[in-house]
Amino acid sequence: MEEFVAQLSAAMTRHAKTGPIENPSQLSGGASQEMWRFSADDNGSSRDFVLRRRHGGVEDDGGLSGTAITMRAEAELIAAVEAKNVPVPRVRAILDKQDGLGAGYVMEALEGETIARKILRDEEFAAARPLLAEQCGAAMAGIHDVAISSLDGLRPLPALEQLAMYREIYDAIDDPHPVFELAFVWLEDNAPKVDDLKLVHGDFRNGNLMIGAEGLRGVLDWELAHLGDPMEDLGWLCVTSWRFGEIDKPVGGFGTLDQLFKGYEDAGGTPVDPARVHYWEVFGTMKWGVICMMQMSAHITGATKSVERAAIGRRASETEIDLLSLLAA
Amino acid sequence: MAMDRPTAAELVSATRDFLTDKIAPELSGFNAFQLRIATNVLAIVERELEIYPDAESQERAMLQTLTGTDNDDVKLLERELAQKIRDRDVTLKTDGLKDYLWQSVMTKLAIDQPRYARYRAVKDS
Numbered sequence: 001m002e003e004f005v006a007q008l009s010a011a012m013t014r015h016a017k018t019g020p021i022e023n024p025s026q027l028s029g030g031a032s033q034e035m036w037r038f039s040a041d042d043n044g045s046s047r048d049f050v051l052r053r054r055h056g057g058v059e060d061d062g063g064l065s066g067t068a069i070t071m072r073a074e075a076e077l078i079a080a081v082e083a084k085n086v087p088v089p090r091v092r093a094i095l096d097k098q099d100g101l102g103a104g105y106v107m108e109a110l111e112g113e114t115i116a117r118k119i120l121r122d123e124e125f126a127a128a129r130p131l132l133a134e135q136c137g138a139a140m141a142g143i144h145d146v147a148i149s150s151l152d153g154l155r156p157l158p159a160l161e162q163l164a165m166y167r168e169i170y171d172a173i174d175d176p177h178p179v180f181e182l183a184f185v186w187l188e189d190n191a192p193k194v195d196d197l198k199l200v201h202g203d204f205r206n207g208n209l210m211i212g213a214e215g216l217r218g219v220l221d222w223e224l225a226h227l228g229d230p231m232e233d234l235g236w237l238c239v240t241s242w243r244f245g246e247i248d249k250p251v252g253g254f255g256t257l258d259q260l261f262k263g264y265e266d267a268g269g270t271p272v273d274p275a276r277v278h279y280w281e282v283f284g285t286m287k288w289g290v291i292c293m294m295q296m297s298a299h300i301t302g303a304t305k306s307v308e309r310a311a312i313g314r315r316a317s318e319t320e321i322d323l324l325s326l327l328a329a
Numbered sequence: 330m331a332m333d334r335p336t337a338a339e340l341v342s343a344t345r346d347f348l349t350d351k352i353a354p355e356l357s358g359f360n361a362f363q364l365r366i367a368t369n370v371l372a373i374v375e376r377e378l379e380i381y382p383d384a385e386s387q388e389r390a391m392l393q394t395l396t397g398t399d400n401d402d403v404k405l406l407e408r409e410l411a412q413k414i415r416d417r418d419v420t421l422k423t424d425g426l427k428d429y430l431w432q433s434v435m436t437k438l439a440i441d442q443p444r445y446a447r448y449r450a451v452k453d454s
């Protein structure tokens with residue numbers, strides 16, 4: 001711990017010109033990343049920062065093995081979208097070998113709320129809710145406007161390639177669901193042909209959005225960014241699972257499609273194709289169902305046993321009723 | 330032979346009540362959260378024991394018609410239907426498919442997540 005703090009202090013001084021770090025505490029991160037929060041003197045006043053690094057402080061492995069991108073690519077694209085006025089945490093340090101901390105980066109901490117149920121129900125966010133769909137549309141337009149030639153290490157993932165990925169995962173679990181089969185057939189037959197691939201966030205939804213009383217403060221969790229159909233981001237935000245019970249508000253449980261599309265087009269996004277947004281909503285619903293099955297499978301096979309993973313297997317049926325509502329109403 | 334009372338559902342229910350009433354108040358943080366998931370899981374088991382037997386025999390009959398076989402094993406019948414959909418031999422235009430899918434999914438939700446908003450909306454419509 002002492003060595004870690006000393007290394008992080010040195011890295012912050014070297015990259016971001018801050019003072020020594022104080023009060024480091026570990027946050028609950030993902031399976032593959034570690035997150036730390038700490039403060040440091042930044043040009044005369046104390047500021048909170050968040051370190052995100054590979055679990056255990058190892059170097060990037062190229063990133064293309066799974067769907068997640070490298071830490072460096074993640075940090076670089078956050079900086080690139082910030083230049084397009086997308087609200088994101090400001091990146092202050094990208095770690096390199098000299099820092100001895102493994103692959104990772106440090107950003108300024110954002111204050112706000114990410115828990116969907118609070119954002120959708122608490123009085124504190126009542127004024128923000130009617131603004132969110134338009135703000136999300138504007139943020140997406142900024143993301144999709146980044147020149148992709150400036151980005152390294154992002155995988156092109158048009159609809160049919162992603163479909164093949166999820167079908168492979170689903171087939172490997174070997175627990176056929178007629179509703180998912182129906183969805184796979186529909187998704188194959190209706191896949192949009194999109195030649196002009198854009199930077200796509202890949203996980204733009206409640207839980208990854210930092211919200212304050214005035215609305216959207218930051219788009220977080222860029223590890224699933226890729227090159228793809230820009231309508232993918234719009235459709236994923238409309239998946240019923242992200243409405244957390246507010247099913248009559250199709251955009252994230254807080255807004256209308258008109259608001260989302262207006263925000264997108266007013267901010268300079270190309271005209272929205274509602275049919276493609278619908279396609280990606282269907283795709284996203286299938287995708288979340290397959291992810292539920294994956295979690296269940298990790299428990300059943302003993303890879304990572306937990307009652308939480310077991311229970312999520314029984315949430316795949318939620319996506320089945322949503323798919324039937326979309327495809328066989 | 331019939332098993333003695335309590336029924337399986339009654340045993341699970343007694344266990345769930347004990348965990349909810351006696352153990353949950355003793356826990357906080359991660360374990361309190363995990364216990365809530367565990368008691369939800371037990372509630373799923375109770376509903377499955379209550380609802381599934383009747384639903385299974387109804388769905389078996391529908392699946393036998395859709396697949397054109399008289400196999401008794403619902404899991405195998407469902408596997409066969411899945412293959413036929415994948416091969417496009419059975420589509421939404423096929424008589425009975427839509428009814429079967431809706432009925433089976435509504436049964437699953439009644440067991441898995443009866444509070445799911447879409448389930449309640451469809452049920453009330």
